[in-house]
Amino acid sequence: MTTLEQIVEAYGLEWDAFADALDDMEKEAFAALITHAKQHAYAGSKRQDPNMFESVVLSILVEHQKELMSLQGLLLPVEVKTCPRCHRTTSVEDFLKGSSEGERVGILCQNCQQALGFVHEKREKS
Numbered sequence: 001m002t003t004l005e006q007i008v009e010a011y012g013l014e015w016d017a018f019a020d021a022l023d024d025m026e027k028e029a030f031a032a033l034i035t036h037a038k039q040h041a042y043a044g045s046k047r048q049d050p051n052m053f054e055s056v057v058l059s060i061l062v063e064h065q066k067e068l069m070s071l072q073g074l075l076l077p078v079e080v081k082t083c084p085r086c087h088r089t090t091s092v093e094d095f096l097k098g099s100s101e102g103e104r105v106g107i108l109c110q111n112c113q114q115a116l117g118f119v120h121e122k123r124e125k126s
Contacts, residue, residue, distance in 0.1 A: 003041065003045065004041040004042075004044045004045045004052060004055055004056075005038050005041035007052045007056070008034060008037040008038050008041060008056055008059075009034075009038070011034070011037070011056060012031075012034040015030070018030075019031075033060050036059055036060045036062075036063035036064070037056040037057075037059040037060050038059075039059065039063060040055075040058070040059035040062055040063070041055075041059070043055075043059070044056070044058065044059055079091065081109075083108055083109035083111075083112055084108070085108050085109075085112045086109065086111065086112055088109055088111070090109055090110075
């Protein structure tokens with residue numbers, strides 16, 4: 001019986017002419033796709049009446065999703081800041097909402113800035 005890994009290898013060989021027409025970077029990407037498909041051959045073979053091509057494609061997609069999630073984690077780190085007054089931790093973006101350069105940007109969270117602004121306004125009216 002042919003294993004899914006052997007079928008993936010055969011796909012790679014069938015597509016040799018295609019791969020040969022690619023530039024170096026594309027050849028490297030194509031080889032990575034075949035490697036991705038092999039990484040999940042065991043999982044693909046667990047399906048009843050497996051469609052081998054679907055298993056190969058899904059294996060590649062699983063690896064791409066893992067890479068995408070990893071890259072998103074690197075590109076979108078959540079920056080947080082802790083307010084020295086209330087010790088609440090919020091995202092930097094939320095921290096700076098409503099602030100201006102003259103209001104000591106980023107020292108206090110938005111809630112504390114509003115509270116102190118209210119106190120300051122009350123004192124000015126008195």
